[in-house]
Amino acid sequence: MRKPVIAANWKMYKTVSESRKFVKEILPACESFTGVEMILCPTFLSLAHMSQDLQGTPVKLGAQNLFWEKEGAYTGEVSPYLLSELGVTYGIIGHSERRGHFGETDTQVNNKVKAALSFNLKPVVCVGESLGQREQGVTTKIIENQLEQGLSGLDSTAAANITIAYEPIWAIGTGRSASAEDAREVIAFIRQWVSRKFSPGISKSMPILYGGSVNPDNIGQFLEQEEIDGALIGGASLKEDAFIKMVTVANNIKKL
Ligand code: 13P
Numbered sequence: 722m723r724k725p726v727i728a729a730n731w732k733m734y735k736t737v738s739e740s741r742k743f744v745k746e747i748l749p750a751c752e753s754f755t756g757v758e759m760i761l762c763p764t765f766l767s768l769a770h771m772s773q774d775l776q777g778t779p780v781k782l783g784a785q786n787l788f789w790e791k792e793g794a795y796t797g798e799v800s801p802y803l804l805s806e807l808g809v810t811y812g813i814i815g816h817s818e819r820r821g822h823f824g825e826t827d828t829q830v831n832n833k834v835k836a837a838l839s840f841n842l843k844p845v846v847c848v849g850e851s852l853g854q855r856e857q858g859v860t861t862k863i864i865e866n867q868l869e870q871g872l873s874g875l876d877s878t879a880a881a882n883i884t885i886a887y888e889p890i891w892a893i894g895t896g897r898s899a900s901a902e903d904a905r906e907v908i909a910f911i912r913q914w915v916s917r918k919f920s921p922g923i924s925k926s927m928p929i930l931y932g933g934s935v936n937p938d939n940i941g942q943f944l945e946q947e948e949i950d951g952a953l954i955g956g957a958s959l960k961e962d963a964f965i966k967m968v969t970v971a972n973n974i975k976k977l
Contacts (some may be wrong), residue, residue: 724929725944725971726847726884726951728760730785730960732811740767741967744774746961746975750969753779757971758928758951760811760845765799767834772807782813783845789832801840811954812837815871816847817890827870834871836881845884845953846871847932850855852891860889861910868914880919884928885911886953894955901942901949904931908948937966944974 732918740763741929749757762783763771772782788798791890802810830846837844839883850860864887872880887907892899899907908929916924931943932953943949949969957963 723926723928723950724756724758725974726760727968727971728762728783728811728886728951728953729964730762730816730931730932730953730955731764732785732818732955733764733958734959735763735767737767737770738782741770741774743961744771744780746776747965748780750965751780754779754968754972756973757968759968761888762811766971768807768809772809776808777866781810782808783813784809784842785813785816787814787837787842788835789811789829789836791836801837801842804892805840805842810843811845811884813845813847815867817888817893821890824848825827827867830871831966832872833881834875835858838882841881843884845862845886845930847886847953849888849933851892855889855891860907864907864911865914868911868918869894871976872918877923879916879917880923881926884930885915886930886932887911888932888953894934896934898934898939899931904943905946905948935967937963940970942969
């Protein structure tokens with residue numbers, strides 16, 4: 722049985738003090754939850770502070786991006802080596818905003834996945850199609866390409882530490898989420914791909930999340946789907962009460 726995952730991607734929001742205030746407010750409610758994996762992905766600036774604030778709690782930290790080299794003359798970049806000292810558990814890789822605004826390619830995604838794993842960071846690999854691609858009926862082809870290239874050269878041991886997030890680009894920040902059935906269908910396709918590529922066992926245990934306009938009102942619909950293990954949430958994860966509501970739904974919906 723897979724544990725549901727609620728991952729908050731704060732993108733370029735929240736100062737360090739706002740991030741720390743959020744943690745202070747959610748911890749009393751979240752500390753007793755054992756049936757859900759809770760992950761906060763703040764900006765790089767807040768990671769060191771939040772790492773201290775979250776010590777000894779069940780809430781995990783994730784980075785929103787990382788670079789593939791260990792260290793060197795790479796102005797502006799942050800490596801998994803540097804992140805690992807802070808107790809960062811996860812790293813979001815290949816988010817569509819990084820692909821779209823910063824030209825990140827599947828090859829770079831692959832390099833980042835390998836680098837993250839080599840420093841014991843768990844990659845949360847994002848895949849998803851544009852509206853045009855969905856309308857052309859090539860969604861699964863696009864997802865398959867992203868997976869083939871992004872996860873190329875990995876063995877089953879590596880794959881066992883990977884989480885995949887299906888985030889249709891047209892559903893991100895638009896208030897227009899995919900239907901639970903659309904999300905389920907693509908996630909089932911991803912799970913079959915993982916089974917073929919790695920093994921049925923890996924496919925059974927791999928967390929596969931949905932992301933795109935998830936909020937406290939619609940999260941239940943997604944988590945009720947057997948195939949969907951949780952959500953990667955942007956806008957709605959910025960508010961303490963909304964985050965607590967969504968984590969509560971996840972904690973109650975699928976008991977271990
Ligand atoms: P929204 O929840 O704001 O649509 O963002 C989703 C997302 O991009 C999470 O990574």
